[in-house]
Amino acid sequence: MVSERGLQVLRAIVQDYVDTNEPVGSKTIVDRHQFGVSAATIRNDMALLEDEELIVAPHTSSGRVPTDKGYRVFVDHLAELRPLSSAQRAAISTFLADPADLDDLLMRTVRALTQLTGQVAIVQYPSFARASVSHVEFVHLGGARVVVIVVTDTGRVSQRVAFLPYELTETDAAAVKQAIATLVTGKPVADAAQAIAELGAKPSAASGTVDVAVRVVARIVAEELEDFRQDKLVMAGSATLARREGDFRGSIYPLLEAIEEQVTLLRLMGEMVADDKGLAASIGRENADFGLAEASVVTSDYDGAGSRARVGLLGPMRMDYPTNLAAVRAVAHYLSRLLDEDDTSR
């Protein structure tokens, strides 16, 4: 229904609006872009675009503003990613050089991303759900306290302090360790958790103190396995939202809350569908289920530790999609490479 030039007008509106934060009128468009037609013609196109609900006029006879749908068409059909400058690429690679460990790397990644884009940056931890339990270790702290350490073959480590009901002897401790180890080592975390659940269901074999201790420790191990199965996020840049207050009709409260309740963002990012290049965007009302109807999220997939995860940006609907998509793509790319060359995946 809308002409080819109509789409170009939409593109111009999105670009100018993102740029100036003011409703854009027909005259502005003729001035700033070389359409070679008059303002009246542009107005006709805009009327069409408005019929299609791609743009909207905040007040009768004011300039037009893109709608959610308008942004959607823009990113799907009109946007060309704006590649990063070589200086920016260089900045990323130095920023991410020589990470101490995975936590450190991801932390630096979000910092780099928020720095680069001025938006809230989010990185999903690579999922460890497919990993297998590689080791279980105990460290005696003295008394009845024991640190229980679980390690996966992908190099993820979790530790937790267990309070046993009584003090174990050396030999008992060894027995407990042995029992737990045979129960879980070598198994994928899901299976290991399953095995522990079955142990809990079985009636106590009444073999005395060791059996009780095994059950206590097993419960701790199960909690740690749960940590692996749960996805986690690292975020940075929430302060930048204060600068963008005007972009959110209500307040920035829902955004800050989502940032604190990581689970919301986790679900949102999980449900987004990436294109063939691993990029995805979720815009405005598409996020209504998550209480983020005035915000947008762009993500890029990356490969790490043998599984896929996402890096993303959270910001106002009125964001610079070409730049931000390019930024997440570039950072995801670096991340994949770094995780790959460290061979953390196997």
Add this chain to the structure above:
Amino acid sequence: MVSERGLQVLRAIVQDYVDTNEPVGSKTIVDRHQFGVSAATIRNDMALLEDEELIVAPHTSSGRVPTDKGYRVFVDHLAELRPLSSAQRAAISTFLADPADLDDLLMRTVRALTQLTGQVAIVQYPSFARASVSHVEFVHLGGARVVVIVVTDTGRVSQRVAFLPYELTETDAAAVKQAIATLVTGKPVADAAQAIAELGAKPSAASGTVDVAVRVVARIVAEELEDFRQDKLVMAGSATLARREGDFRGSIYPLLEAIEEQVTLLRLMGEMVADDKGLAASIGRENADFGLAEASVVTSDYDGAGSRARVGLLGPMRMDYPTNLAAVRAVAHYLSRLLDEDDTSR
């Protein structure tokens, strides 16, 4: 210079202003408090208070608002803590019951505190600077990758993945472990870090592969020790700031930034001086060095894991000090008790 009644007037102003968020005038005071004198008399007192810079009039002939100094006098001399309701106490104790570990306990603590007060809640980790290294463990991941685990006698655990320059044999690994263990176990973390630094300074004994591996691992251990020495914060409730926008003349940006840059808050909380009950408040311009001249922080000390740390609230200068001080005190109290009965301190 100001009379006894003058102070009562200050108290009334603070209370009403916190309550209504509007400059309070002489008539309001006579209406809402039983002073038994006329508005004109109150006005005279208010003029005195203004001379002392305890209150200020936003505009000529408007009500008065407390200054930083006014709040200071209020908390130092006029405020009586408003004890929590028994329902609130009950809520805290159920909320904090059965923590899985220290991380979990502190996480729940900040949540409870922010829930209770509607402010940003902050908890310092107990300092582990005085702890001693209890164990060092290695877990082979296969290849040249090793998880290095350091445990203190206070039950704090840190782990990190090390990439050795080559694959170790079993016996070499044992030798490395032995070397590191004798270097650091039993020593306070500061001394252990020192020992490692000295090792790094010594010229290589050229004893070959093991020596190189020891140095690599030692550097990792040093990083982990650094983790123990650095204080850490847990926070919650940053979203509540969006609701309080009007209380900050500029924007909430500095607050959000401080929350993200934990180090600022860490220093701020570290420099505050507690009274004999472990309570402290830092108000408005007193925080100017930290870029938080429009915010206040109240803290209470607690004892945990053999060292002292703080739990606090961050909010607008116009906050309910009696309630908030009572809240941090109550929560600190619970925290001390929980950490004590778990005997995590020894």
Add this chain to the structure above:
DNA sequence: ATTGGCACTCGATAGTCGGGAGTGCCAGTC
């Protein structure tokens, strides 16, 4: 299909004008 022209809408800005809350001061009272 495109364009120039034109009437119209409506937000933004500035100016004006009471009303009201609150003050400072003063003279008078206890």
Add this chain to the structure above:
DNA sequence: GACTGGCACTCCCGACTATCGAGTGCCAAT
């Protein structure tokens, strides 16, 4: 000397008005 009632004054605030200008929709002409 402390307190009080009275009063003139200041200044914020909201309502109202007028003007301006950006931008639109529509129409007749090309």
